[in-house]
Amino acid sequence: MSGAAWLTRSIRLVLLVALPLGFALTVKHFLSLDNLYAIFQSFAFLGLLALGLSVTMIAGEFDLSVAAMATVAGLVTIKLVVLGPVAAVLCAVMVGTVIGIGNAVLLPWLQISSLVTTVGTMILLNGVGFWLAGGRVLSYDNFDVSDALDQTLLGIFSPRSLITILCFLLIAAFLQFTKLGRDIYASGGHRRAAIQSGARVGLALVVCFAISGAFAALAGSLISLSLATASATLDSTTLLQAAAAAIIGGVALGGGIGSPASVATGVLILTILNNGLGLLSASSTELLLVNGALLLIVVLLDGKAGQALMDLRRKTAQTKRRNVTWQG
Amino acid sequence: MSQGHKRQNYLRNLMLGTVAAGLLGIFGGAAPAWAAAKGSKVILLTVSQSCEYCALHERAFLKAAAADGINVEVKINNFDAGQQASQVDQAVAEHPDAIVVWPADASAIVPSLRRIKKAGIPLVVTNSMPNPKYQSLWNIYTGPDDLGNGQQAGEAMIQGLKAKGYTGNTDIFVILGVLGTPPQINRLDGFTGVLKAKAPMVKIDGSQPGNWDQTQATDAAAALFTQYGAHIKGVYAEADNMLAGVIVAAQRAGLDPKTLVLVGSNCSVEGVNAITAGTQYATVLQSPIDDGNYAAQAVADLLDGKSVPKTRFLPHPTITAENVAMCNAAIGR
Structure with missing residues (x-):
């Protein structure tokens, strides 16, 4: 592990411990069970989006359509909830998976970056969203599903947050213990070398985008059931939040680096930070500023600034050693 | 009607609205x-x-x-x-x-x-x-009572068309807020409901979202002016800032806004300025x-x-050049 990588990893771990500790000491109610439940509720939505997105990032690609996919999946779910909530969620996830696969299939065919293809898909999905909503907010009156999904389990969890945690575990096992998982890392690290060494790059990309689409759809589907509502408009910062969480967690934009554990770390850091600042009455503008500053610091430390810092530290240590030797 | 009389009406509406909501709620x-x-x-x-x-x-x-x-x-x-x-x-x-x-x-x-x-x-x-x-x-x-707000805007449109001598079949268009949001839906429902009931000869030729944004409203209105041109005699925008965009689009299309019946909503600074300048006919107060x-x-x-009372609605009086000062007072400018 390089010096800079060690530095940023340490900073992430410190943040994950220091943030809750700092808020616990300064903010009343932060450690209450109800507030920890609120933290995991936020984790449930952002975590799923960031997890799916990070799998494409590990493979050296980027799926810009995840937020739009979540919106469309929410609308599909509420439209089809008459079939039963489970069937509606499955249909929405199926739509997400198919669109994700479509994104991957377009890549070799069009020979262009996934940023371009998925921005096209994102705009298309925005249009589909407005078409499905028909200028209205879709809602349904049965709140039993919402109550069931968001009921408190073990004090701080809900079925929705446990579903997200389960997805993290499944993807961690998939990436760690399967050949296809290793092919995904190889595709993101050195694509040409991966192809030459026989890695199934095409299949890896299809699986990555399918996971990304499916998880975005699952996130949108579950939040729409939780709110008993879906609309064609989603907060424009959702995609940025998911990408920020993945990057803060340590997933490299260049591919090949990152894991579900690191994504979970990034999501938790952002969620705890926003929760604590929320208890301190921070406005949405201040939250955005702090999130942006944190992301910038992590990116800088991941890059040349971190390397320069480590070089400076090494040189200072060498100079001190020389001085000790000379004085001796 | 004098300004003092309008103010009395406003206060009366406020009291009546509160009492009625209290009795009904x-x-x-x-x-x-x-x-x-x-x-x-x-x-x-x-x-x-x-x-x-x-x-x-x-x-x-x-x-x-x-x-x-x-x-x-x-x-x-x-x-x-x-x-x-x-x-x-x-x-x-x-x-x-x-x-x-x-x-x-x-x-x-x-x-x-x-x-x-x-x-x-x-x-x-x-x-x-x-x-x-x-x-x-x-x-x-x-x-606010967005349905009531839209109804007042509909009444103002009918009143304005009559005042400017547009009788018989009249064409107008509508600039909407973000689609699917309650104020967008309810104001439109209120506006169209009143026109349907009281002025069936007034036809809404088209509508486009301006998303509560002046620039987007300008583009949307420009497209509708291009499509329907001189047939258009009035425009309802669900917010005054969007109506400011409509005025810009009308001027660019070579139309004099003063000849049109332009009705907005909210009594924001754009609406107050335009009513004072005579380019906007009316707005609906929501302070x-x-x-x-x-x-x-x-x-x-x-x-x-x-x-x-369980429900307390804001008063939504119609504001024209005659009582625009009421707008200033209510919004604290």
């Missing part, structure tokens, strides 16, 4: 178990600071609440229903004496209102009323200051155990 009733307003802790869950109306509402609320000795904690989100649901979870965890919520989405807020009700925390909903069939979930609603004050008054009364 279910009274909040006394709440002896709740904390008194003075020294209580109230959480205000509100929306974007980048919207002028929202910022004025929040400022008025805080000022009025401070005068009543209420300690307010504010949580703001950017019209994001999901984030607001998390903020409600967080607010419930803090066990405040009362919660005041401006729903980011009047439908998506319902499960959160259920959580607040379950936690036994007194609740005031402000600005956007969820479906009234869920009214058992909140103690008091204060804020953010009153909106914030009503919510603060409601939560104070609720905590003090006073009998308060």
